[in-house]
Amino acid sequence: MRSLYVYNTLSRDRELFEPETPPFVGMYVCGPTVYGEGHLGHARPAVTFDLIYRYLLHLGYRVRYVRNITDVGHLENDADEGEDKIAKKARLEQVEPMEVAQRYTNSYRENMRALNVLSPGIEPLASGHIPEQIAYVERILEAGYAYVVDGSVYFDVEKYNADHPYGILSGRRIDELQTSTRQLDGQDEKRSSLDFALWKKASPEHIMRWKSPWSDGFPGWHMECTAMGTKYLGETFDIHGGGMDLLFPHHEAEIAQAVAATGKKPVKYWLHNNMITINGQKMGKSLGNFITLNEFFSGEHKSLTQAYDPMVIRFFILQAHYRSTLDFTNEALQAAGKGLKRLFEGVNTLKNLSHTGKASFDAAQLEAQCHQAMCDDFNSPVALAHLFDGLRYINQVKDGKATIDQHTLDHLRTIYNTFLHEIFGLTSEESGNPDVLNRVMETLINLRNDARKNKDFATSDKIRDELAAAGIVMKDSKEGTTWQFEG
RNA sequence: GGUCUCGUGGCCGAGUGGCUAGGCAGCGGUCUGCAAAACCGCCUACAGCGGUUCGAUUCCGCUCGAGACCUCCA
Known part of the structure; x- marks a missing residue:
């Protein structure tokens, strides 16, 4: 098997990828909170980890890929006074909370299909794993790293930090954090502003609630990933992925929860994709540049000059390295669309080519270069650049300005099929014409x-x-x- | 304010201590009845100022600028 190097946020460095029990790989990726339409921000991690998933499979690993659906209990900001996001939306729309969650889950899955993102092996719902989450909170309580106040359970960060360093993933230090945290709902209940909820007691008007030993309430927002990751991948597993914005506090809290309960670091490789911007600006609901995926596909948004094929968005994302920020502009997307079209046309040309003589091109080298790029922390833009280089040769053959033998022809067909379709997940809609x-x-x-x-x-x-x-x-x-x- | 990341040619985006991706756009040419496509050639940049070095876009420092996180968010 090829040597794969991945950038581990934990060490801030590239590391040789060595799964715990090869050829098996456990991978957990933070999925969407299903309280609204899928947007551009969802596309980046989905495509990124789809690429990683596909490449690991291609390398011969047997990957169990878990990506959760968050359909319960994330706290809103102070304007909402801790109200559950899904409950809030439900009240506004006068429907059942689970109906909202279902609708947006369906919508998300449709978007993913359009982007040709493979389904994870397991897509667990947080609401379907309440008992597991309660059991996990109990373990942390038993270990002595949590305390109960009026029906809510909080993680004791200071106590934890005394035994295990808190902040190993984000590089934050507890003393620095203490001075820069602001007041939140429930703050007065917590011993320290750094502590976070493992279980929250529901206020009377809060309609999404479950029974627990402490109160009718809902799990804290870091709990589901820890509980479900453990359930399906074990107490330690290989890869945990998500957006960089989740690094702190979410992933930091996940590590603390797991270490508190098991004494073991839960994840070997933490992988984080970078954020996207739109016209150089962060995408945000408050900034008015919030574009849903459906709006992208239809072109119905004031800052879009046209509709974009999902494959163009996918290709655009793959043309940048996943750890770089990526700026969406109409100009850049149109450029990507043309590039992608050229690539597909080249593949089509390749399909119709026949051998003409001696090959003046080293297909084996092209293949090696593509793999080399991918093995260097999934460098899809460099691999694509190599494929574009090969394209020039293919077109030269078509123009009669270069020659090709049968072996090279077959090899090139395999390479382009493997990388473009199998690994990059790019498909042209060349529906078999009648x-x-x-x-x-x-x-x-x-x-x-x-x-x-x-x-x-x-x-x-x-x-x-x-x-x-x-x-x-x-x-x-x-x-x-x-x-x-x-x- | 704290922690961190980044600043590459008209645009998007890789990468490297000396050999300087790729895509898009532009210009010139080949081909073509014309067009499109394709091919060939051109445009050769690394925010600014210092320092280390035989040599820095790549290492270090400072300045300016952008962004992320610290607070719901991918």
């Missing part, structure tokens, strides 16, 4: 070429222009005329 359409087009092409031969360009151009108006493009080359649908 035979009848191919026959019709063949006829039209023949008619037009007859006209061209007779220098009846009025007729030949009429055929081409009218087909163009219908969305079909004709392309003349030495080998003859080809056609395709064009947007």
